[in-house]
Amino acid sequence: MSQSLAPAAATGAETDAEGSASAPSRLRPALVLGALGVVYGDIGTSPLYAFKDAVKAATSGGASVPAAATGAVSLILWSLILIVSLKYAVLILRADNRGEGGIVAMLALLGARQARPGSWKALLLVVGLVGAALLYGDGAITPAISVLSAIEGLKVDAPSLGPYVVPITLVILVGLFLVQHKGVAAIGRVFGPVMLVWFAVLGLLGLLGTLHTPQILAAANPFRAFDFMLHAGVHVSFAMLGAAFLAVTGGEAMYADLGHFGALPIRLAWFALVLPALVLNYFGQGALLISAPDALENPFFRLCPDWGHYPLVGLATMATVIASQAIISGVFSLTQQSVQLGFLPAMRIVQTARDERGQIYVPMVNWLLALATLVAVVMFGSSDALAGAYGIAVSMLMGITTLLAALIALRWGYNPVLVFAVNGFFLAIDLVFFAANSVKILEGGWFPLVLAGAVALMMLTWKKGNELVEEARAALRQPEDIFLAGLQHRDLLRLPGTAAFLSAAEHGIPLHLSRFVERNHALMERILIITALYEETPTVPREQRAHVTILAPGFYRVILRYGFMEEASILEGLACAVESRHLPPHVLDDMTVFVGHETIIPKDDARGMAPWREGLFAFMQRNAERTGAFFGVPTRQVVEVGTEIEI
Structure with a gap:
């Protein structure tokens, strides 16, 4: 190991x-x-x-x-x-x-x-x-x-x-x-x-x-x-x-x-x-x-x-x-x-x-x-x-x-x-x-088993909790066509620069993007929706790193793929997209990265996990590394948008 x-x-x-x-x-x-x-x-x-x-x-x-x-x-x-x-x-x-x-x-x-x-x-x-x-x-x-x-x-x-x-x-x-x-x-x-x-x-x-x-x-x-x-x-x-x-x-x-x-x-x-x-x-x-x-x-x-x-x-x-x-x-x-x-x-x-x-x-x-x-x-x-x-x-x-x-x-x-x-x-x-x-369990074999049991519990709880959170997000997430159609009927203030919204899903509009538009009645000139995915392979070649879809003029969805032995870097992935000419270089100028900061609210119902496991998941989620830092985004470029999600 x-x-x-x-x-x-x-x-x-x-x-x-x-x-x-x-x-x-x-x-x-x-x-x-x-x-x-x-x-x-x-x-x-x-x-x-x-x-x-x-x-x-x-x-x-x-x-x-x-x-x-x-x-x-x-x-x-x-x-x-x-x-x-x-x-x-x-x-x-x-x-x-x-x-x-x-x-x-x-x-x-x-x-x-x-x-x-x-x-x-x-x-x-x-x-x-x-x-x-x-x-x-x-x-x-x-x-x-x-x-x-x-x-x-x-x-x-x-x-x-x-x-x-x-x-x-x-x-x-x-x-x-x-x-x-x-x-x-x-x-x-x-x-x-x-x-x-x-x-x-x-x-x-x-x-x-x-x-x-x-x-x-x-x-x-x-x-x-x-x-x-x-x-x-x-x-x-x-x-x-x-x-x-x-x-x-x-x-x-x-x-x-x-x-x-x-x-x-x-x-x-x-x-x-x-x-x-x-x-x-x-x-x-x-x-x-x-x-x-x-x-x-x-x-x-x-x-x-x-x-x-x-x-x-x-x-x-x-x-x-x-x-x-x-x-x-x-x-x-x-x-x-x-x-x-x-x-x-x-x-x-x-x-x-x-x-x-x-x-x-x-x-x-x-x-x-x-x-x-x-x-x-x-x-x-x-x-x-x-x-x-x-x-x-x-x-x-x-x-x-x-x-x-x-x-x-x-x-x-x-x-x-x-x-x-x-x-x-x-x-x-x-x-x-x-x-x-x-x-030998009573002679001391219990010790590594207790440690392993605690780690396994955290792993299974984290995976199940994320599945529940994604279900909640999916229920709230707008489809791209509905969101884009809605923009045509809004009198939005267009701000200079690029806004990159990190998303866990490959489809739909991130919650913090729709909340940002709803609360601020404004939007940047250029929008990137970025999803970083880890594949089941150790590495992904740079030329296959980025896949870009143009949703509307100045509105891009970027899928970045990494192997499980690699570190995901949003800036490196976007640079790959520019190198492969999937994105124009000026899109990365004056870029602000918006990250959803979700507060997990455990709810006592049969749909989720046991209440104590939901509480454990909420504790782990609160103490996890910030998304921007984990993906290598400089702090000065990150803006967090808060959301409460019940599981």
Whole structure:
């Protein structure tokens, strides 16, 4: 989900004429290196906590540490192969929306946004939005557990530092969220090299451990995992599955970052470096526990020679900060897409780099995410405790992704029998892991679910509320021909200049235009009715940006189209219309932009939502970013016309 970091890390990404990154057409080393820092930061730091938690769960039923270690390594190995290598790297990466990935791109590809209420697509939209909301829960937990697990390495050589682990973690995380407004374009370029060193160290430590105790190689046999869980009992097996799943969390970033790197660099980085390094490290940790069962408290750092503990803590801290930054930036990117597709209210989105796409900062989301992350650190206090909260949101997301990928494959005409067989197999695996993680709800799994539930509620309420508002607008909106005919019978004062009225609809007269004429008995010499629409595709070429219809002399309707990965700018769109000669240049002279400012009045009737949801929608609408600012119109050019609407 770390989309916003990609351009900074992958300076070799190709760009189109507008400077937007496009899916790379050929392999470049910079893209592979960039993918290490952006795509694989989360899954790359899983060895810090995933293996030890899996072994602790496996030994809870009385099994010996060496036997549990062998079973855990086998389970993690085949989870990485089945879920990340086969499902994501081979299957899911094919389900791109013109090169873009992510669950919002999937919803756009399936056309779920325009679903009729009560249809199967409407249900699909709810499922997809829940999946998107789960990423927010993941975004709060990942920085907390990653940085905590790195700082806990201090206790290996200095147990007396134990009480300082949480304060140090809080300081690092606060610093990370404080610098978000500066952007990550500069430091993003070092993420790839740092993670390259990290994966090299992972592989080297694991190789040395495996060579010391080669008996661990028996874990390559998947039946070692099956045999262990078969004899361990259902409770222990589920706990072990839930802990082992932590080793594959972060695999979903492969698909989320598809648009910035392309499938080939992502696959090459995974199969050539990341997967071998992770497998070697897990085997090395398992080998260590076979020869030294007392190392269970922190096998990752015990795998390293004593002289290297503190440097490894420093490197691990940098790696977890990179993983956290990737998650935070991914949440920013997801928020931007959700706003543009109408799933969240408009909010302030700051571009932190003018020449690189996706470098954004969302202040409100940053501080809400910071609050949730810091609360998680203080509430749970250790990576072991946080492991109970981690996993359930990602397992649900992976199941939803598999389901949506199956629907996309059917939409593209693949053999239904093949689709059901392949996706059904992976969905069964997802459901097993989800069931295993579900037993951790009382141990902390409720935390990301509460966060995700709150976000999903806001998304669904905002979308439904906007539908109700548009119904109310449509009932009040005049058709163009009636309005224009009425102007012939009015003695209007014609003012110099151009008036641009922003409208949410492609047809009819905006309410604030008809109210302006009704109250002021005046009209500008030139009138533009402008509608900005977000399409179901990532980008729209500039030459297709503007469509202009002449309604009357000096009276134009302008439809501007943008992709869900683009920022809509009214002035840029009008410039495109002039460039393509759809509008005469003088129309943009002395232009004032009129924006409707609607006050929502919740009404207690059966037509709308529950009163408390209508109140929530009204609150969100009052606190949303101003329309003019959201569309990049300078404040001095904006005039707001107020309207009250009952829903």
